[in-house]
Amino acid sequence: MDETQICRNIDISKAKASALGGSFCFSNFISYNAIMKKTYKILILLIFILGLTIAINKFSADDFIKNTFYKIFTPFQKSTWQAGGWFSDKLIAPLTVGKIQTENQNLVKENLSLKEQIIILKSQAEENAILKAALGISAERKENMVLADALNKDFLGNYLLVNKGSKDKITKGLAVITPDGALVGKVEKVYNDFSQIILITSASSSFSAEIENEKTGVLAVIKGNGDGKVFFELVPQEQVLSKGDLVKTIALGNIFPKDILVGEVLNFEKEPSSSFQKGDILPYFLRNNFKQLLIIVDEK
Known part of the structure; x- marks a missing residue:
């Protein structure tokens, strides 16, 4: 036939x-x-x-x-x-x-094998770049850091799992940043081999920060809305803000170390019935599809 x-x-x-x-x-x-x-x-x-x-x-x-x-x-x-x-x-x-x-099946298999090798080489190059950036951030901030793999997010996008835990001297409350220095969140739950990170975009996230305008720093409360976004509030009406103003952490409350970059002001509004203004922030950690993160362990 x-x-x-x-x-x-x-x-x-x-x-x-x-x-x-x-x-x-x-x-x-x-x-x-x-x-x-x-x-x-x-x-x-x-x-x-x-x-x-x-x-x-x-x-x-x-x-x-x-x-x-x-x-x-x-x-x-x-x-x-x-x-x-x-x-x-x-x-x-x-x-x-x-x-x-x-193509014939043997050629297809060879082609897939070559693709796998390219993917592996690309992954190794990315990891080397991440390690180089991590060393630079660690030296600049003068803090000890642990490099961890980002494994998965929860289904609401509020938490992230990493492959470092108590056996790696990770404890609850430690700050987590990207290899280029953007704030991701903090350690919320620690297991032996893993840790759960609460993201700054989570509705449970709240901390004080400083908005750097043209004249001076402006104190603000930074919160997540649980939908992958971050906003600020409780900024006095008389403070002058601009789109693109940088937002950094402060040491108030000992939630995060000082001067970690959070993001930039996207917009703001002044409500006549309120003494304060509020607005949205672009969190810098969302700019890249990160695969590895840095956990700030302690001061050097």
């Missing part, structure tokens, strides 16, 4: 076969189905991990159980959260290849 007859038997027209890149042979059809089955299995696994994550976080108060769970499933969560390109390279690309069938 020739390829045309096979295509006819599986209800694939010549026109469709042509649109898929020429002759659509039976062996390639089987290969395509195998890839689809593998895709479904991976999707089912991810859905299972997602459901288990929700259950553990919502119903389990035992830190040992949570730490063990994070240790087992974090590699899967990290790969799906940070590497959206991985899903495309590993699943979507083979499906596309299966459709177009412009």
Whole structure:
């Protein structure tokens, strides 16, 4: 039986076969189905991990159980959260290849292998750049810092999990910044191998900071709204603000070390019925899709 007859038997027209890149042979059809089955299995696994994550976080108060769970499933969560390109390279690309069938399977495998090597080299280059930036920030701020991998966010975007915990001398309340020095949040919960970071965009986040205008620094209260945004309030009406004014932490309340960059003023408004003005802030930590963070441990 020739390829045309096979295509006819599986209800694939010549026109469709042509649109898929020429002759659509039976062996390639089987290969395509195998890839689809593998895709479904991976999707089912991810859905299972997602459901288990929700259950553990919502119903389990035992830190040992949570730490063990994070240790087992974090590699899967990290790969799906940070590497959206991985899903495309590993699943979507083979499906596309299966459709177009412009190359033989050995060449496709070699091509994917080369792509994997490029991804690895790119990742190593990014890590080297992050380490270099981290060393510069650490020297500039004269503080000891621990480099941690950002693993995943919670589903509301208020918290972040990192792969450093009590065994790495991480304690509750430590400030967390990006490798280029932007404030991310602080350590909220510590496990043996992991820590949970509350982001400054969380509705539970509130701290004092200074808005640097043209004349002097203006004290303000900085809060998150729980929707990935940050705003300021309690700035006296008579203070002059401008779009683009930088916002930095102050030592008041010992929540964060002094002079960590928070972001810049996006807008502000003065309400006639109030003695204060308020406005929105662009948090600088959201400018980049960070993969690693710095936890400020203590003064050098």
